[in-house]
Amino acid sequence: MKDESSNGIFSFASLRRFTTSVFEHFNVPRKDAILAADVLAYSDEHGIDSHGIARLETYYDLLKIGRINPNPVISIVREKASVATVDGDNGLGLVVGPKCMQMAMKKAEEFGSGWLSVRNTNHYGAAGYYPVMALKHDLIGLSMTNTTAGVAPFLGAEKMLGTNPIAIAFPGFNEPPVLIDFASSTVSYGKVEIANRKGEEVPLGWCIDKNGNPTSDPSEMINGGALLPLGSDANGSGHKGYCLASMVDILTSVLSGANWGPFAIPFAIHVAPLEKQVGKGIGHFFGAYDIDGFRDRTEFKKEIDEWIVTMRNTKPQPGAEKVLIPGDPERIAYQKRIIEGIPVDKEVLKSLRIIAEETGIELAQNS
Structure with missing residues (x-):
């Protein structure tokens, strides 16, 4: 049993x-x-x-x-040299995303950089997956996506934007890459879900309830409330998270012709598609840069190594063990999970x- x-x-x-x-x-x-x-x-x-x-x-x-x-039949609907708009034909974001990142990388190899705005797709997994693809070709990679509305704009009391993550990665020479991957909300919706499943409270500043009041109860956010933008409120400079989310929303969706803001297609079986749509599906945005167009690739990667060593040697705050670089927590988890499960x-x-x-x-x- x-x-x-x-x-x-x-x-x-x-x-x-x-x-x-x-x-x-x-x-x-x-x-x-x-x-x-x-x-x-x-x-x-x-x-x-x-x-x-x-x-x-x-x-x-x-x-x-x-x-x-x-x-799906993934197609380029508009193109000019290093930039293009792609229609994902309502395919799995997990398939559309990697194929579009490949297109951006191909353009980077031809033109020095490649930029794709993508419509008519859905949830594409972790944003960090895509810059890692570029690292394998010694390119700098970038990805963004808009998501189902779950975040209140700065000073707002209702869901109007997604968690709208951003990810970018830079290759090192002997050191591991610098991998930056974060939501433009204070936390991802998934972390609130995890706390709700475990029956745990969340920190104040993560979310608000349906009346716009701060709450530590994840169920109150899930049932009519909203996440807050990165920074939460005026004291934490929440306008900065709001601006980041807006940038992602516009690059991924207004630029591509996908549904933006509160019109983003819900990634949930129990939520019916919205009656009003301003585009097709949700949107992604991918970028790739050829380092050799900026400076010698090997010199850049060696200097990334020096940057990493410098940051890691920062004196830690009282109670902190050491300073990590972006991407270290994921690498530590990987080393453990591949062995332990x-x-x-x-x-x-x-x-x-x-x-x-x-x-x-x-x-x-x-x-």
Whole structure:
């Protein structure tokens, strides 16, 4: 008898196989299914529990009712040298995203930089996955996406913007890359979900309730409340998070012709698509830069190494062990999880077992 009340530990290979098979179950081509599973696995393997296997249930439900196209024809609808707008044909964001990042990288190799604004797509996983793709080609990579409205604008009391994350990565020479990946809200929605599943409170400053008042109860945010922009309020310079979210919204969606702001397509089975749409799907934005167009690539990477060493040697604050560089927490999590396995919350595990039962796909916990 399986214990339904406890968390699970899975090998990374087991979760990848299961996820790939689930996507294939809906006639997603095998290469695309492997790619989509890789994007989700990146999150779980690097400690980003809010964007990995925990999201599989929603993809599964949306594919089941035909809200996502399993075999999209991705097309360039407008193009001029290093820039283009791409239509994702309502495909999995986990497939559309990597293919568009590849296009941006190809343009960077040809023109020195590549910029793609993408419409008619959906949730694309962790923003950091895409700059890492560019690192493998010694390029600087950037990605952004708008998301379902869940964040109040600065001084606002209702959801009008998504968490709208930004990610960029710079390659090092001997040191690891600098990988910056953060939501333009105080936290991602997934962290509030995780706290709600665990029955825990969240810090004041993360969110407000349906009346616009600060709350530490995650359920009050989920049921009619909103997240706050990075910085939260006037004392924390919350206008800066609002400006970042606005920039992402405009580059990903106004520029591409996707739904922006409160019109972004909900990534949830229980939320019907909005009656009013101002574009197609949600939007992404990808960029890639050829370092050689700025300075010698090797010199740049060696100086990144020096930058990293300098930052790591910063005197830490009292009570802090040491100063990390952006990307260190994910690398630390990866080194641990690849050996010890991927922890899966009991509520997420329950959803995976339902998927396994409905599809007949084996969910092997110890392989």
